[in-house]
Amino acid sequence: MIVTTQKSLDEILDFISPYKNIFIVGCDGCTQPPRGLKEAKILSQLLELAGQLRNKGFKFKTATVAKQCDLYLAASILKPQMESVEAVLCLACGIGVQELAQLFPEIPVFPAQNTHFMGAEEREEGILEKRCAGCGECLLAVTGGICPVVRCTKGLLSGACGGSKDGKCELSPEKDCGWVLIYERLKKQGKLELLKELNPPRDYQLSGWRVTT
Amino acid sequence: MSEQITVERAAVTLDEDYCSNCSTCTSLCPFEAVRRDPDTGQTFLDIEKCQVCGLCYSTCPAKAIDTLYYDVDSLTRYLEKAKQEYDSDILVIVCKGSAPDFAGVEKLFGVEKFIPLSVPCVGRVPEEIFLKALAMGINGMYVLACDTDYCRFERGSAVTSRKIKGLNLLLEQLGYGKESITLKRHSLKVKADTDLCISCGNCVFYCPYDAAKLESPGVVSFDLAACRGCGLCVAMCPAIALDLENWESERISALISRLSSEMQSPKILVFRCQWAVFPPLNGEEPPPNIRFIDIPCASRVDISHILEAFQQGIDGVLIAACSEEDCKQERVSGKTQHSVALLKDKLSQLGLQDRLHFCTAAPRYPEEFDKELKQFSQKIEAVGAKEVK
Numbered sequence: 001m002i003v004t005t006q007k008s009l010d011e012i013l014d015f016i017s018p019y020k021n022i023f024i025v026g027c028d029g030c031t032q033p034p035r036g037l038k039e040a041k042i043l044s045q046l047l048e049l050a051g052q053l054r055n056k057g058f059k060f061k062t063a064t065v066a067k068q069c070d071l072y073l074a075a076s077i078l079k080p081q082m083e084s085v086e087a088v089l090c091l092a093c094g095i096g097v098q099e100l101a102q103l104f105p106e107i108p109v110f111p112a113q114n115t116h117f118m119g120a121e122e123r124e125e126g127i128l129e130k131r132c133a134g135c136g137e138c139l140l141a142v143t144g145g146i147c148p149v150v151r152c153t154k155g156l157l158s159g160a161c162g163g164s165k166d167g168k169c170e171l172s173p174e175k176d177c178g179w180v181l182i183y184e185r186l187k188k189q190g191k192l193e194l195l196k197e198l199n200p201p202r203d204y205q206l207s208g209w210r211v212t213t
Numbered sequence: 214m215s216e217q218i219t220v221e222r223a224a225v226t227l228d229e230d231y232c233s234n235c236s237t238c239t240s241l242c243p244f245e246a247v248r249r250d251p252d253t254g255q256t257f258l259d260i261e262k263c264q265v266c267g268l269c270y271s272t273c274p275a276k277a278i279d280t281l282y283y284d285v286d287s288l289t290r291y292l293e294k295a296k297q298e299y300d301s302d303i304l305v306i307v308c309k310g311s312a313p314d315f316a317g318v319e320k321l322f323g324v325e326k327f328i329p330l331s332v333p334c335v336g337r338v339p340e341e342i343f344l345k346a347l348a349m350g351i352n353g354m355y356v357l358a359c360d361t362d363y364c365r366f367e368r369g370s371a372v373t374s375r376k377i378k379g380l381n382l383l384l385e386q387l388g389y390g391k392e393s394i395t396l397k398r399h400s401l402k403v404k405a406d407t408d409l410c411i412s413c414g415n416c417v418f419y420c421p422y423d424a425a426k427l428e429s430p431g432v433v434s435f436d437l438a439a440c441r442g443c444g445l446c447v448a449m450c451p452a453i454a455l456d457l458e459n460w461e462s463e464r465i466s467a468l469i470s471r472l473s474s475e476m477q478s479p480k481i482l483v484f485r486c487q488w489a490v491f492p493p494l495n496g497e498e499p500p501p502n503i504r505f506i507d508i509p510c511a512s513r514v515d516i517s518h519i520l521e522a523f524q525q526g527i528d529g530v531l532i533a534a535c536s537e538e539d540c541k542q543e544r545v546s547g548k549t550q551h552s553v554a555l556l557k558d559k560l561s562q563l564g565l566q567d568r569l570h571f572c573t574a575a576p577r578y579p580e581e582f583d584k585e586l587k588q589f590s591q592k593i594e595a596v597g598a599k600e601v602k
Contacts, residue, residue, distance in 0.1 A: 009562040028411040034451040036411055038517070041453070045520035050563050052524070053599065064452075066411070123418060126551075 001030040001120065002093040003128045004113035006043075012089065013050055015110040016058065019086040022047075024112070025078065025100065026064035027092035032121045032128070035091035035113070036064040043091070043112060061085075068096030075103055082107070136206030142194050144185030149202075151178025157199040221578040224265050224281045224491075227258040231277035238269035238278065243367035247278075264539065265491065265576040266366035267337025271376075281579060282491045283332050288342045291494045295328045296349060303327040303353040304346050308335045308370070309487045310509065310541075311359040311399040313459045321397055322355045333491055333576075336369030336376075343380055343394060354394045363400040363441055365488060365541035370398070401442030401509055402458050407432040409454035416446035416455065421543030443542040444513030448552065460513055465506070469522050472504040478598045479528040480504075481590055484518075486511040486546070489535040491576040503590060511535065512545040516556050519569065529568045529593035533582055536573040546573070567596060 016022050026040040033039070040062035051058045063081055065074050068090070078100070087108045090097045094115040101109040117130040133149045139157065140147060149155050153171045160179035163170030167180045186192050227247065234256050238247040246262035247269050249255070258278075270280045292304070305318055305327045312318075312331055319325060328351070332338060335358045343354060356377060364370035377396045384393040403424070410432040416425040417433070424439035425446060433454075444457040456462060473480060480502055485492075487507045499505065508514060511534030519530050532553060534546040553571045560566045570589050574582035 009559065028413065028452065032413075033415060033449075034411060034413045036413075036451045037409075037453045038451045042517055042520065045517060045524060046559055046563070049520065049523055049565070053563060053565075064411075 001032050001118070002095075003116045003119040003130070004031055004035070004093050005116065006113055007111065009046060009050055012043075012047065012110070012112055013054075015108075016047070016087055016089060017056065019108075020057070021059050021061075021084050021086045022089055023078075023081070023085040023087070024060055024062045024089045025068065025091065026062065027068040027090075027096050028064055029067035029069065029092065029096075031093070032123075037062060039091055040064060043089070065092075065096075068092040068099055071099050071103060074099055078103070134207060135202060136208055137202060139199060142197065142199065143182045144189060144191070144194075146178060146182045146185055148178050148182060151176070151181060153178075157202065158197075159195060221580055222281070223260045223263075224577050224579055225258060225260065225263050225267075225270065226279050227256065227269075228277045228279065229255060229257075231275050232256050233275050233277075235274060237272050237274060241268045241272055241368060241372065243268070243369075260577055263577050264366065264488075264541075266334050266369055268334075268366065268369060268372055271337050271339040272372070281493075282576065283337055283494055285339055285341060285345075287494045288330075288338065289345055291330065292328070292342070292346055292349060292351075294495070295330070296351070299326070299328045301326045301328050302351050303355070304330060304351045305355045305357065306330045306332065306335055306338060307357040308359050309333045309507070310363070310365045311357060311401060313399060314464075317399075317459060318357065321357065321399065322395065324353065324355065327353075327355070333487060334364070334366045334369035336364075336366065336372040340376055340380055347384075347389070347393075356394060356396045358396065358398055360398045360400045401444075401460065402437050402440050403435050403442065403444075403446060404456045404458055404461075405433055405435055406454045406456075407434075409452050411452045411454070413451060415449050415451060419445050419449045419548065421445070421545060441542060443510045443545050444508075445510075445542070445545045445548060448512060448515045448549070457509070457513060460509060462515065462518070465508075465515070465518050466521055468506055469518060469527075470525050472506070473522070473525040473527055476504055476527075477501040479593050479596075480526060480598075481529045481531065481593055482506065482522050482527045483531045483533060483586065484508055484511070484514050485533045485574075485582075486535055488541045489533050489539070489574045489576070490582045491579075500590075503586070510540075510542050510545065511549045512542065514549055514553070516552055519553075519556060523565065523568070523599070526599075528596075528598050529570070529589060531586065531589045532569075532571045533574045533585065534571065535575060539573075539575050565599070567592060568599070 024040040024044050026036040028034045028036040044060035044062055065077050068074050089110050089112050090100050091112050097111045118132040119128050119130045121128045130150050135149050153169045164177035164180055169175045169177045244262050244264050246259050270278045303324050309331050335356055358370045358373045361370045377394050381392055385391055412432055414427050417427050422439045422441055424436045426434050447455045447457050483505045485505050485507050522530050537544040537547045540546045550571050557566050557569050572585040
């Protein structure tokens with residue numbers, strides 16, 4: 001999923017303060033929890049409350065899109081609802097914000113979220129961690145399904161640096177050493193010989209900015 | 214701060230002088246709170262384990278157990294008063310755990326006008342109350358208990374059936390006819406609007422009873438036999454696709470706005486888990502600025518209802534839940550505490566953080582909640598009504 005966190009209410013209020021009729025658009029797509037109808041409603045309630053306290057009457061309406069990054073889907077759901085909308089407040093990741101901004105070039109579209117990374121959630125603790133760097137040349141087949149580009153602080157592609165202590169990273173002692181995790185995983189699979197292979201340096205061009213389907 | 218040792222008044226007491234060690238209570242207590250000392254053979258009450266279900270009180274043949282809640286005296290007083298107030302000779306006793314609204318009761322029993330008596334577990338009502346009701350001229354008696362498997366006190370619902378069976382036999386012999394007391398069962402269940410479901414799986418994650426199922430591809434389905442009606446999935450659904458029967462969001466919203474309109478400032482709204490705080494039957498009216506919503510479990514508290522309360526002009530919201538250990542569901546009150554903490558964080562950005570408070574309470578020490586409420590209302594009175602900046 002794409003991991004986002006909500007911006008401060010002050011920042012959001014700064015964006016929307018010149019407007020009255022605001023459309024909060026959720027996205028059921030890849031975030032956890034999905035920032036769908038309920039999040040849109042709760043944000044509208046919080047901002048209304050802020051408006052009450054600051055003597056500013058906002059009028060919100062809310063909707064959600066299964067995934068805002070699908071321009072066609074977003075258009076079919078949102079276009080019929082745009083009448084009298086002065087500004088859009090978007091609960092999706094940065095991609096969703098840009099798609100809506102492209103869809104409605106006359107209307108300001110504001111992000112309600114900060115977008116962090118592609119990650120996963122430790123649900124019991126409610127912690128979200130980065131899992132994929134989108135590097136364009138996936139190494140997971142030879143690293144036991146653990147990405148060294150992300151999980152190793154130094155992004156080393158071929159084995160640990162030697163600074164790991166008690167399974168933790170020497171640079172960020174609160175963080176697990178990615179290569180220790182890879183070692184343990186490969187050991188479980190009886191595939192430690194994979195560690196002897198050197199992975200060639202990354203071709204940074206492959207991360208790219210455009211690919212064809 | 215000096216440490217104070219206070220002795221809290223316990224809601225259930227056992228008088229050893231009256232106790233004949235007959236074992237009725239020890240065999241019935243669902244929480245192993247009444248036990249026999251293996252050395253002395255004496256029965257004793259471990260109040261820390263007691264959940265105040267009242268089963269021991271209502272079944273003790275020696276009257277050695279006393280309770281502050283819904284004892285024979287207070288139930289009798291209530292019936293005398295309520296008979297006048299509701300001007301009816303039909304009594305409907307419902308368990309709070311399963312209770313639908315009055316319209317629901319009307320539909321279940323086919324009675325229009327009745328004296329309502331809502332108690333946390335019908336199993337706590339002693340037999341003599343039914344006999345007293347008959348003596349007062351009450352003709353029809355209806356009891357609504359939870360389905361046996363969903364009893365929050367485990368054995369309360371089963372004890373209710375045995376009691377009513379016995380009473381009905383007795384009453385028949387006394388010439389009152391067959392089945393003088395009608396017993397029905399009912400339980401709260403989740404309702405899903407699958408058109409709104411986004412297949413996110415949050416309910417599958419949160420449901421403590423594995424009642425929510427999500428197949429891929431597909432939308433959620435619920436195994437209603439497994440659902441215990443706690444409402445956690447409803448509060449956690451990001452698509453507003455779920456609701457709890459009899460505790461629908463709309464119904465709670467309507468309640469919030471009605472209560473807010475009748476309150477004086479500074480307005481304090483309390484969401485109470487009905488297992489954490491037992492309201493006294495013949496209690497005084499609450500102060501004009503405080504109102505309660507007794508919910509079936511703290512996990513039904515929805516963040517958007519708290520915000521709605523603030524939007525409706527409420528100045529302070531207090532949530533009283535059971536501790537995780539006392540939770541009558543699978544330790545779900547902690548999830549609510551977490552959601553409330555996250556909301557408090559957001560409210561702090563608006564300067565409203567002190568107006569929301571989460572506390573735990575247990576009916577075993579009634580003064581505990583009174584103290585929390587007093588402290589909170591003093592705090593809200595000190596900061597006053599919400600002000601426009």
